[in-house]
Amino acid sequence: MTASRVDFSLEFQHSYAEQLPGFFVSLEPEPAPNPSLLQFNTALAHDLGLDCEHFTPDVVEQLFSGNSLPRDAQPMAQAYAGHQFGNFVPQLGDGRALVLGEVLDRNGKRRDIALKGSGVTPFSRGGDGKAAVGPVLREYLVGEAMHALGIPTTRALAAVATGAPLMRDRQLPGAVLTRVASSHIRVGTFQYFAARGQVDSLRKLADYVIQRHYPEISEEPRCYLSLLTRVAENQADLIARWMLVGFIHGVMNTDNMAVSGETIDYGPCAFMEAYDPDTVFSSIDRAGRYAYGNQPSIALWNLARFAETLLPLMGHQDSDEAVAEATAVLETFMPTFQNCWYSGAKTKLGLALGEHLGAADETERKLIDDWFELLAAHKVDYTLSWRYLADAVEGQVGNLRTLMTESAELDAFLTRWNEALKDLPKVVVAEELRAKNPICLPRNHLVEEALAAASDAGNMEPFKNLLQAVRHPFTETPTCARYVLPASSEFTASYRTFCGT
Ligand code: AMP
Ligand code: MG
Secondary structure: OOOEEEOOOOOOEOHHHHHOOOOEEEOOOOOOOOOEEEEEOHHHHHHHOOOOOOOOHHHHHHHOOOOEEEOOOOOEEEOOOEEEOOEEEOOOOOOOEEEEEEEEOOOOOEEEEEEEOOOOOOOOOOOOOOEEHHHHHHHHHHHHHHHHOOOOEOEEEEEEEEEEEEEOOOEEEEEEEEEEEOOOOEHHHHHHHHHOOOHHHHHHHHHHHHHHHOHHHOOOOOHHHHHHHHHHHHHHHHHHHHHHOOEEOOOOOHHHOEOOOOEOOOOOOEEOOEOOOOOOOEOOOOOOOOOHHHHHHHHHHHHHHHHHHHHHHOOOOOHHHHHHHHHHHHOOHHHHHHHHHHHHHHHHOOOOOHHHOOOOOHHHHHHHHHHHHHHHHHOOEHHHHHHHHHHHHOOOOHHHHHHOOOOHHHHHHHHHHHHHHOOOOHHHHHHHHHHHOOOOOOOHHHHHHHHHHHHHHOOOHHHHHHHHHHOOOOOOOHHHHHHOOOOOHHHHHOOOEOOOO
16 A cells, blocks of 8 residues: 655655665555554754644644655665674664655754654564554653753654554554654664675765765765764764763664764663663663663774774775774774763863863862762762752752762762862852753653553653653753652662563
């Protein structure tokens, strides 16, 4: 069956399809029997320049379930491979997603619009091609929270329930997510062609990525090496940003690492509460490969896989030389990550103000290390500990003391921190701390509550309220009070998130 075509107000372009033939399969979404809108992202629609005034509720439901398509959309399932938990799978690909094409947003930035959960494709590998309401809403919510926190991410434009049940460990309502991304090109996209020895395809892909994401390096003689450098820099920055808000991606397979530097594929992800670098939430990550504290080394491991795919393009007769050059780039990853991490932490401590601007110096790094040691020793709520620093600077140390139960190390830290703040006005520092340390994140028990209400009872109220709260993560309001406290330790002890199925 072919989907009906409707006016969309935004013109679609198809640079991927035009420049990379053979990298995808064209096909239409499966129809949804009884679509109903769960959530629509008006703010994102505005950023895209999408004029939705003429969209009736019926048009919205038909469009964002895949029952009808924008007139000039050309849906395609993209091919990719990937290392899943360290094991190489030569063919993954969009098994339940279709990229409709690209639009230019209000800033002229090219963005993919894709459906996820829109039915089987040639890449489905026995899966049903579907997504359930719960995981679709998790991706929506966490993506919006990350965006509000200033972290590069794909975002959801709409979530529509399909009206069709799907079978998981029990029957669940199905849904389609409309996803907006800088692109959907992953490390695994490169691996797909590298594994097949298709060097010409790899070069086309690399040239396309450079043109689309890193045009500033396109004239460089060693542009493929520069591509590795730029992707590595973006990943270092991204992972530091994740970790500074306590985010755990949960499934950092190479097919879930976008070369654009955006966070992609929110499956079994979560925000850490009690600080512990070994924290794992994903039910499928039994060995803790993707634990909070492993994320930088896993990103580097993934980048090494990316580098391997680029070696044949590096223009050397001698492959040892290409390996040496790529290795030199990879060796800069950890120092770059550390710089991003320390400058982010410096900002979160209110130390990046006035004359203190600039990279964290040795003394500041030591102070930051000691703060993290304190968090780990007391296993305290990560988000609240930082936020309470704003009260501490105003002389209200009670909240922090309660968290860290009268610790002498806390007092020693506070003394040194105050010395580091020197003569910065307290009111300015407190304001900075509240602007840089969120109070409201999608805490796990709240996410579960919201998803369960939507999925089990069709009640979107808790989701909508939580979404509203996490869109203003730095603002403490009377209505957000119930969103700021951690879950009970019993809840956290048994909490697991499940792969986005
Ligand atoms: P993910 O864990 O969502 O990143 O997906 C990993 C791979 O499995 C990708 O190739 C997906 O397209 C595919 N996949 C995940 N869920 C399904 C499903 N229900 N049906 C078909 N393919 C799926
Ligand atoms: Mg994926």
